[in-house]
Amino acid sequence: MKQINVSTGKPYPVKIGHGLLSGCGAEMQGIGLYGKALIVTDDNVAPFYLKKAEESLKQSGFAVFSRTLPHGEGSKNFDELVKLINFAAECGFSRSDTFVALGGGVIGDLCGFAAAVYMRGVHFVQLPTTLLAAVDSSVGGKTAVDLAAGKNLAGAFYQPALVVCDLDTFATLPQAEYANGMAEVIKYGFIRDKELLSLLQRPFEEEEVVARCVQSKAEIVANDEFDRGERMLLNFGHTVGHAIEARSGFTLPHGQAVAIGMVIVTQACVKNGLCPPETLDVMHKLLERYGLPTAAAYPMSELFDLMVNDKKSSGDAITFVLPRETGRCELKKLTRAEWTALLS
Ligand code: NAD
Ligand code: GLY
Secondary structure (H helix, E strand, O other), rough: EEEEEOOOOEEEEEEEOOHHHHHHHHHHHHHHOOOOEEEEEEEEOOHHHHHHHHHHHHHOEEEEEEEEEOOOOHOOOOOHHHHHHHHHHHHHOOOOEEEEEOHHHHHHHHHHHHHHHHHHOOEEEEEEOOOHHHHHHOOOEEEEEEOEEEEEEEEEEOOOOOOEEEEHHHHHHOHHHHHHHHHHHHHOOOOOOOOHOOOOOOOOOOHHHHHHHHHHHHHEEEEEEEEOHHHHHHOHHHHHHHHHHHOOOOOOOHHHHHHHHHHHHHHHHHOOOOOOOHHHHHHHHHHHHOOOOOOOOOOOHOOOOOOHHOOOOOOOOEEEEEEEOOOEEEEEEEEEEHHHHHHH
């Protein structure tokens, strides 16, 4: 088991290892939580892991309640949030009680936002069950729901009190979802961890790789909890990726779109002499190794207007994450004229 401490305004531990779910109640008790716990999960995750989580919490003295939502992005909205907090109120939850997210990023984001607003904040614990949630969304305190106008448009920064990542839960994850998470894992390598890229070229220990990614995220978030600078590095490949996702009518999975986005930006940097060609070679090889695509089905000209809608844009300017060498990226704010020239 590995533990990484996240030094945000409210610091917390992230525990990563095999078989940790059955001990999640004891971990929660160990950081001083007690009373009622509301486990929020989805209908794919519940049949595999809800009972185990419930039993663990009960054994540690928690009064356990649960809500199982339909799986998928469609549940990440205000309707589900309101139902959740009404349920908590009906069950008599108070500010000393805890909301527990058992699932992927959808459940984590929704449950975290509910925890942030219910009684102006109750304790919140993340039990990530997807690779993406383990390496990215469960750490760092971004919580949100989607609006009709776009994804993640309403939310709060609200750090969990604890993250317990049981790597055994990945055994039931569909291969496509695992690949989505691998796109984010590969992203960490290119933005700041060249050694991780070497590890990924061979069969690897999940515990080591997930812990390296969480360590990176913890350091970035500790330096920039509220996403005003360094944290934007985590958007590598995402500005173009979000445009590709939108152009596909959200039929292309997020991880695949991010993979293509990373390639497009890297190709542009290589072409403009900002980055050595071997960075692109390493990227192609790794993405192919993990079943991720490396080319978009759309011409760039169809993506430009969609990129301006990105949350990271201000007016026509966008802060891009540009690879400068393998394992190092930098942030650069570019005007529309500059980024269209770079990417054309
Ligand atoms: P997800 O939560 O929809 O999970 C993917 C699918 O896998 C779902 O169908 C789910 O039911 C299923 N699943 C989850 N765990 C499983 C398991 N162990 N076994 C079998 N099936 C399982 O998606 P995700 O990729 O985990 O997260 C995507 C969401 O995360 C998006 O809403 C995105 O906006 C958000 N996100 C948030 C942050 C953040 O910092 N808060 C970062 C990245 C992404
Ligand atoms: N997933 C991006 C962030 O946490 O900032």
